[in-house]
Amino acid sequence: MTTLDLPGAKSDLDNYRTERSFLGADHQRNERRTWIVAAICAVTLAAQVTGGLVFHSMALTASGLHMGAHVAALLTAAGAYALARRYAVSRRFAFGTGKFGDLAGFANAMVLGVTAILIAVESVQRLRTPERVDYGSALPLAVAGLAVTLVCVWLLRPRGPAQDLNISAAHLHLSADAFAGGLAIAGLAAGQRFGWAWADPLAGLAAAALVAQFALSLIRRTAANLLDMNPSxxxxxxxxxxxxxxxxxxxxxxxxxxxxxxxxxxxxxxxxxxxxxxxxxxxxxxxxxxxxxxxxxxxxxxxxxxx
Structure with missing residues (x-):
C-alpha cells in the first residue's frame, strides 16, 4: 500500500507546509479577520445589552445576547485558527489540523441554537408580561448595532473557492444577527408608531426562529465533515x-x-x-x-x- 500527497489546493503558510499540513489557502488572513471582527463585536455587545436593559427593549436585548454569542463564536473560531496553525506539523494528528475549523464551527452552531432558545423563552415572557419600552432611545441604538453588524458581515465574507467552514460559521452568525437586528428595528418602529406593545417581543421571537434555522443548517454542514461523509x-x-x-x-x-x-x-x-x-x-x-x-x-x- 503506498501513499502520496498530491498537489491540490496549497496552503500559503510556507513555515508550516509539510506532507501532512492541510490548512486552507487563506488560513492566516481568515485568522486575522476573525480577531478584528471579534473586537468590534465585543464593543457592540456592551452597547446593546446596556441599552436593552436601560430602555427595557426585548428586541434590543435579544440582539445584544445574540451578539454575545457572536463574540464567543468569533473567539472560538480565532482560537481554532491559532491552534491549527500551531500544531500543523505535529505528528499527533495523522491527517493534519485542517478539521480544527470544522470542530469550532460545530461548537458555534450548538451555541447559536442555545441562543435561539434563550431569546425565544424571554420573548414569550415579554409577550405575556409586556414592559414599557423607551422607543426613542432604543431605536437609534438598534440601527447603530445593525450598521456595525453589516460591516462585520462584509469583513468576514468568505473568499476563494475553498470552503472554510470555520469562517463560514462566523459569517453565518453575523448574518443571522443582521436579520435579527432588522427585525428588532421593525418591532421597535411598529411599537413607537402604532403603540403595539407586543411588536417588540414578537420581533424577538421571530429572530429566535431565524437563528434556530441558521444553527441547524450549520450543524448539518459541520457534522458531515466531522463524521467523514463523502464531501463530493x-x-x-x-x-x-x-x-x-x-x-x-x-x-x-x-x-x-x-x-x-x-x-x-x-x-x-x-x-x-x-x-x-x-x-x-x-x-x-x-x-x-x-x-x-x-x-x-x-x-x-x-x-x-x-x-
Whole structure:
C-alpha cells in the first residue's frame, strides 16, 4: 500500500507546509479577520445589552445576547485558527489540523441554537408580561448595532473557492444577527408608531426562529465533515474514472475532507495486468482538491500486488 500527497489546493503558510499540513489557502488572513471582527463585536455587545436593559427593549436585548454569542463564536473560531496553525506539523494528528475549523464551527452552531432558545423563552415572557419600552432611545441604538453588524458581515465574507467552514460559521452568525437586528428595528418602529406593545417581543421571537434555522443548517454542514461523509460525488466519480482508465476496476474507494480545499482518497484497484501503484497516483496528479492518496493494487485473482 503506498501513499502520496498530491498537489491540490496549497496552503500559503510556507513555515508550516509539510506532507501532512492541510490548512486552507487563506488560513492566516481568515485568522486575522476573525480577531478584528471579534473586537468590534465585543464593543457592540456592551452597547446593546446596556441599552436593552436601560430602555427595557426585548428586541434590543435579544440582539445584544445574540451578539454575545457572536463574540464567543468569533473567539472560538480565532482560537481554532491559532491552534491549527500551531500544531500543523505535529505528528499527533495523522491527517493534519485542517478539521480544527470544522470542530469550532460545530461548537458555534450548538451555541447559536442555545441562543435561539434563550431569546425565544424571554420573548414569550415579554409577550405575556409586556414592559414599557423607551422607543426613542432604543431605536437609534438598534440601527447603530445593525450598521456595525453589516460591516462585520462584509469583513468576514468568505473568499476563494475553498470552503472554510470555520469562517463560514462566523459569517453565518453575523448574518443571522443582521436579520435579527432588522427585525428588532421593525418591532421597535411598529411599537413607537402604532403603540403595539407586543411588536417588540414578537420581533424577538421571530429572530429566535431565524437563528434556530441558521444553527441547524450549520450543524448539518459541520457534522458531515466531522463524521467523514463523502464531501463530493463529482470528485469521487472523477477519481474512479481516472483509476479505471485502462480497464481496471476500483473495488473500494473512500473520499473524505481533510481541511479547506483538501481531500484524501483511499482506493483498491483490481487489474488483470496491474501497474505499479505510482502509475495510478500519476493518473490522479493535478486533480483539484485532492491532496492525499493511498492506493492498494491487486491482481484479477485478488492477490495483493503492492502493499
Amino acid at each position: 460525488a463529482e470528485l469521487t466519480a472523477e477519481v474512479r474514472t481516472r483509476l479505471e482508465a485502462q480497464g481496471e476496476r476500483v473495488s473500494d474507494l473512500h473520499l473524505w475532507r481533510l481541511g479547506p480545499g483538501h481531500h484524501a482518497a483511499v482506493a483498491v484497484v483490481v487489474a488483470d495486468h496491474p501497474l505499479p501503484a505510482a502509475a495510478y497516483h500519476a493518473r490522479l496528479s493535478g486533480l483539484e482538491g485532492l491532496s492525499h492518496v493511498t492506493v492498494e493494487v491487486r491482481g484479477a485473482d485478488n492477490v495483493l500486488c503492492q502493499s
